[in-house]
Amino acid sequence: MKALGIDVGGTKIYSTVIDEKGNIISEVEKYSTPKVLEEIKSLFKEIIKRHENEIDVVAFATAGAVNNENTKVISSTGNLVEGYRTIEFDKLTNKKVFVENDANAAAWAEHIIGASKGMPNSIMLTLGTGVGGGIILNNKLFKGKSGAAGEMHFKMYPDKRRKCTCGSWDCFEAYASGTGLKKTAEEISKNPDITTYDVIGGLELKDELMTKIFNKWQDDILAGIIGLANLFDPDCVVLSGSMSEFVNTQYLENETNSQIVTQPTKVLKATAGNYAGMIGAGLLAMGVN
Amino acid sequence: MKALGIDVGGTKIYSTVIDEKGNIISEVEKYSTPKVLEEIKSLFKEIIKRHENEIDVVAFATAGAVNNENTKVISSTGNLVEGYRTIEFDKLTNKKVFVENDANAAAWAEHIIGASKGMPNSIMLTLGTGVGGGIILNNKLFKGKSGAAGEMHFKMYPDKRRKCTCGSWDCFEAYASGTGLKKTAEEISKNPDITTYDVIGGLELKDELMTKIFNKWQDDILAGIIGLANLFDPDCVVLSGSMSEFVNTQYLENETNSQIVTQPTKVLKATAGNYAGMIGAGLLAMGVN
Numbered sequence: 292m293k294a295l296g297i298d299v300g301g302t303k304i305y306s307t308v309i310d311e312k313g314n315i316i317s318e319v320e321k322y323s324t325p326k327v328l329e330e331i332k333s334l335f336k337e338i339i340k341r342h343e344n345e346i347d348v349v350a351f352a353t354a355g356a357v358n359n360e361n362t363k364v365i366s367s368t369g370n371l372v373e374g375y376r377t378i379e380f381d382k383l384t385n386k387k388v389f390v391e392n393d394a395n396a397a398a399w400a401e402h403i404i405g406a407s408k409g410m411p412n413s414i415m416l417t418l419g420t421g422v423g424g425g426i427i428l429n430n431k432l433f434k435g436k437s438g439a440a441g442e443m444h445f446k447m448y449p450d451k452r453r454k455c456t457c458g459s460w461d462c463f464e465a466y467a468s469g470t471g472l473k474k475t476a477e478e479i480s481k482n483p484d485i486t487t488y489d490v491i492g493g494l495e496l497k498d499e500l501m502t503k504i505f506n507k508w509q510d511d512i513l514a515g516i517i518g519l520a521n522l523f524d525p526d527c528v529v530l531s532g533s534m535s536e537f538v539n540t541q542y543l544e545n546e547t548n549s550q551i552v553t554q555p556t557k558v559l560k561a562t563a564g565n566y567a568g569m570i571g572a573g574l575l576a577m578g579v580n
Numbered sequence: 581m582k583a584l585g586i587d588v589g590g591t592k593i594y595s596t597v598i599d600e601k602g603n604i605i606s607e608v609e610k611y612s613t614p615k616v617l618e619e620i621k622s623l624f625k626e627i628i629k630r631h632e633n634e635i636d637v638v639a640f641a642t643a644g645a646v647n648n649e650n651t652k653v654i655s656s657t658g659n660l661v662e663g664y665r666t667i668e669f670d671k672l673t674n675k676k677v678f679v680e681n682d683a684n685a686a687a688w689a690e691h692i693i694g695a696s697k698g699m700p701n702s703i704m705l706t707l708g709t710g711v712g713g714g715i716i717l718n719n720k721l722f723k724g725k726s727g728a729a730g731e732m733h734f735k736m737y738p739d740k741r742r743k744c745t746c747g748s749w750d751c752f753e754a755y756a757s758g759t760g761l762k763k764t765a766e767e768i769s770k771n772p773d774i775t776t777y778d779v780i781g782g783l784e785l786k787d788e789l790m791t792k793i794f795n796k797w798q799d800d801i802l803a804g805i806i807g808l809a810n811l812f813d814p815d816c817v818v819l820s821g822s823m824s825e826f827v828n829t830q831y832l833e834n835e836t837n838s839q840i841v842t843q844p845t846k847v848l849k850a851t852a853g854n855y856a857g858m859i860g861a862g863l864l865a866m867g868v869n
Contacts, residue, residue: 356841356842365843366841366842411725412724412725424811426811428717428722433717434813435701435812435813435814435842436700436701436813436814436815436843436845437813437842437843438813439813439841439842439843440811440812440813440842441811441813442810442811442813442840442841442842443810443811444806444807444810444840444841445734445806445807445808445810445811446736446803446804446806446807447735447736447737447738448736448737448738448739449736449737449799449800449803450737457839457841458839458841459806459839459840461803462810510738511738514735514738514750515735517733517734517735517748518733518734518735518807519734519811521731521732521733521734521751522713522715522729522730522731522732522734522808522811523724523729524723524724524725524726524727524728524729524730524731525724525725526725550746550747550748551731551733551748552645552655552728552731552733552746552747553645553655553724553726553728553729553731554654554725554726554728556725
């Protein structure tokens, strides 16, 4: 079997063809995400039409929570066009269509071909501009009652310090994300113009203030991992996304295991690559588990 | 089938016979928990011997994490006698023996005969001196890789404000428990002698300071519930334990649903009663699901 993977993000849309081993077997195509509902639907149709003869199923990895039937987006997705939720993905083509949340899909790719391969219970945290989450329990993607489980919006410092993108306050995402690092840097340095690049650059130069800022950010990530390890008792926690490059997983693993009441876990970096979302959605769509 | 349920807590041990409907069908017996390993084992044998002829299986609901084979305790249990972990429960009798964590067992009782009956995904929080947790996912008790999942030790205010009983800092348990309420009361009132009774009593009299303290404590519980609802997307969160009596579940449910990114959940009080641990362990031991 072959799947057409389509990864729908707030700024870019990617597509490619995936085989059952999770290999990318066609050139990866890249598009700017249209800001008009009819245009995004037309683009989807156009991409599908072009690959129709080489594939068995169309697999969307998308921002937003996806229902348990894997047919539609059920949450609001601030970064995407208004009305995105109304898209009936299965009406775009005569092919079988499968939709999954992008972080969930990426977690599945790690589970099948990446860092958490062979481990029945894993949690993936995607540390980027925001924080995505995917949870695998007993070798199955965990979706909760409606499909929305795995949202990394649990509260840190719940005394209304930081507004979160979700509309509430003080969520893990508001601390552990790249945006969170900038905010932590602003708070500690008292400099509103400081950037995440300043922090990462300074860290490499062993600058004292930048190291302090980075360590505070990393310890907030640690605090989140400890909570997840106590709640889920997972085999591992996998870190992916652009910001994961900078964290010290050995430090996080050692500290986590010294503080949890459950059994030791691993903290690993993702290995399935930048297209893990498309690959995971493709594997799920083809029933590879 | 009939099960002998034995609930092992830090100060008291209870036992009774349970039928497959979760009914208690013999007088509930109560003992002080022995502080010597050999004595606690002798007590278990004595209780079992007395009921041997009327039961099919012995079900322990115990403090501490229990392995996935339901045969032994795998975590340290500060409140119980040293060496408790070494007890081979299945060697105590020729009957079939089944061991489960007390909070997990109580969550199962709620799932089968209590507040979360008919709901596939539920989380139970037992608010007492500490905080216990039990998680039911897809109609199964969720245990994680080693059996220890569901520990409500995720961090609130992770800046080393409060030491937790688990040895780490700032866990939900240290805020949402009765002990947590006393600590919150001490911090807000600046009175080290204030008790939880003062707070609850003052709340009933609409005392301003006591109401402020209570609301802070309840809002910390709310913060925890919001995180759990975003992570697990459960059908409901069930509150049990002596401290749950005082919380306003309607407030918690409304606030939770106004702040989560997953689909609405319910916040309910437990209804399976004080012996839910024994009942749940008995039901699990008899395979009632």
